[in-house]
Amino acid sequence: MLILLSPAKNMNFDETERALAVTTPALIDETRILSTTTRGLSTSKIKTLMKISSDLARLNRDRFRAFDADQPGTKPAALAFAGEVYRGLDAGTLSDDDLAYAQNHLRILSGMYGALRPLDGIHPYRLEMGRKLHTRRGESLYDFWGDKIAGHLNELLSYESDPVVLNLASNEYFKSVDRKTLKARVITASFKEEKDGQTRMLMVFAKKARGMMARWALENRISDPADLVKFDAGGYAYDEAGSTETDLLFTRPQPAAPGAKAKAEA
Template identity: 50%
Template structure:
């Protein structure tokens, strides 16, 4: 299976890095196209476009102005180690062995507003650009139109390389929407994580995000390839619930 994750807003460029292997994002030329548009924006433009504070707008304007291709190696960090949101607390990429990271490089992809699609060891510069941002560009009115079918095409290529039978979608709706469904040549499995709250099982967003990362790490460590194997997932105390599951939406309960 090929796992898809969303990126995170929170970044870590300070912690020690275990792996020295660093690859170049496959769609870096397209990222450079976006960077040209982003460099035109003032801090005020960025604040309005992204709905962020003046401080964050100034920081990201500086980041966009400094962005260049080829990217200075000394300033980049591997994507799976740079992102530090809830999903990545579950993934714990820093605990993966060299061989597990090598496996992840073939079986895990991170969707990105700026980079399109990233392998775990792709070096990236600090940035903030959510996929849902309505940034006008030469290809259309927003990032969905900018990326078009390219993300699905790359995913198809990798599915062929690894012989994977389906996509394990652990990304958010905002990001998975960027993968053109008509182009994608694979079945999609989107796990659902529910916690018992006041006697009922409900999706608790913060827990579900971490569980997506935990499942991704579990799949990598187990080298899981089938739905039958995926049903054995027991990370973070979740368990597969056959009664409420479907083929495309397996449900995992906790509590």
Template identity: 40%
Template sequence: MKIITSPAKLMNVDYSTDLLRSTTPRFIEDAALIQSHLKHKSPKYLSELMEISTKLADENWERNQKWKAKPVTKESAPALFAFTGEVYRGLDAKTLDKNAVSYLQKNHRILSGLYGLLKPSDRIMLYRLEMGRHFEFEQYKNLYEFWQEKVTEQLSSEMKKNEILLNLASNEYGKVVDRKKLNHKVIDFEFYELREGKLTTIVVYTKHARGLMVRFCAQNNAKTLNDVKAFHYEGYRIDEGRSTDTKLVFTR
């Protein structure tokens, strides 16, 4: 099976590991093209595009000036460790053993507004460019238009016949995959909290649970849907009544 997650706004490139041999992102030339346009955008433009503060806009303008397709080790990190948002706190890759990291290298892919599709070992620099932002460049009206065919074809090329795709990405990122052209079964996920007798969705917990699910699959060498249904970290359990053939629901 293959597993997709969203990237994270929070990043850190200070970490290095011997468990992964660094690789270059598959779409690095496309990333360089996007970055060549981003580099000339003012902090004010970045602030409005991504709805961020002036301070963050200045910070990301500086990142755009420093970005390069072939970064040195001290200014980059493998994607699996570079993202540090809530999904990746749940995944907690730094505490995984060699077998679990190898599992992720084979099965886990990270969607990205800048890099398109990343393997855990792909070395990346600090950046910020959400897939859903209205970023126009050349003939493209947005990043979906630029990435959808490329990402879908790449994912499809990496998947074997009858292999399933676990979609643990947000709606913003998940829709860059064209399901009609993927020709593989996609499994979506929902995570609920039981509060005062009612099931509710809490965004930060959902993000954390997505990371926990990726971690669970890696630690247990998950290969089938039944393996995935056994997920039980931090009190979650499968809700068979609410789950369907294409959606797994977990509650706690």
């Protein structure tokens, strides 16, 4: 079974106490081609494309200009991305054995790199998959990547008798996987909070839960999709009534906001 995650907009390239050898992204040749386009983007174009401030646009212009696909990335992807998904994954505390297993069973979808292993070295960048960036292949990054990501996943899954993808990525990123090309069953997990008799998806919690489920599946070496219903990290439990064979729902009582909890304990 192969697990898919989205990347994060925020990145952390501070040094970490744990030194890990980085690997080379599998689709680096495609990244090299894409970088010739991003290198030429102006500050104003980046600001409009990404809908960000002038300061952030300048930062990312400088990142694109410095980006060199021929040089090894400076930090493992799973440690470089920062955000709720990666707080849930907490890759820096995974054992060496778990990280080695994750190299074969976890992929992070990326607008710049296509698909990344946890220990693939990356450079600082910001390029959301859903942005309409014009390249020679079309008007969007979906056009640029075409069926290449799905083809890569097929290669990884070709040794399995029953290829399965556990989709823990956002819709924006999973759309980059060409379903017509992908030769695997797809199981998608979602997470909701219960409060006052109602369930709803709160994105800040759902994102962290995606990372937690990825970690749980890696640590427990989950290979049989039937075992996914056992996921219980963070107080979540399988909701059979809200699930189907391909869409699994996990719910839990909605936790109090950190500020509200501190106020109640004061």
